[in-house]
Amino acid sequence: MKRIILALAVLFALATNMKVSAQAPVTKETRTTFYYYPSSNIYYNPTNSEYWYYDDVSTTWTQVKELPTTIVLTKTPRYTVYYSGEDVWKDNAVHMKKYKGKKGETKAKKD
Numbered sequence: 326m327k328r329i330i331l332a333l334a335v336l337f338a339l340a341t342n343m344k345v346s347a348q349a350p351v352t353k354e355t356r357t358t359f360y361y362y363p364s365s366n367i368y369y370n371p372t373n374s375e376y377w378y379y380d381d382v383s384t385t386w387t388q389v390k391e392l393p394t395t396i397v398l399t400k401t402p403r404y405t406v407y408y409s410g411e412d413v414w415k416d417n418a419v420h421m422k423k424y425k426g427k428k429g430e431t432k433a434k435k436d
Contacts, residue, residue: 356407363424364399367392368406368413377414386414 359377360369368377378396380387388411392398404424408416 356409357411357413359406359408359413361404361406361413361420361424362398362400363402363404363421365397366417366421367396367398370411370413379414379417386412386417 357370357372360371361367362369366379369375370377375388375390376392376398377386377388378392379385402424404420406413406416406420
């Protein structure tokens with residue numbers, strides 16, 4: 326009788342453990358790498374070759390494969406920033422403050 330009770334307890338414990346494991350999804354946060362160009366206030370995603378820039382006319386951030394001819398990309402300095410997702414511009418105020426360039430700055434700094 327003790328063996329039956331012990332076996333049932335072990336089975337119950339295993340079943341409960343499996344149920345809890347099945348309910349807790351394993352999530353891995355994916356960070357996307359972007360290059361931020363503070364002189365132009367533009368982000369570039371090297372994974373999908375797309376730019377994010379602020380469009381003054383529509384007052385929104387816009388994602389494009391090619392920048393409009395009216396926008397000049399100053400390639401230095403360039404900083405590597407990471408963001409969970411695609412909307413890296415949501416951290417733009419932080420990036421502008423952190424990476425504001427000094428006059429004559431030509432060296433690229435990496436995080």
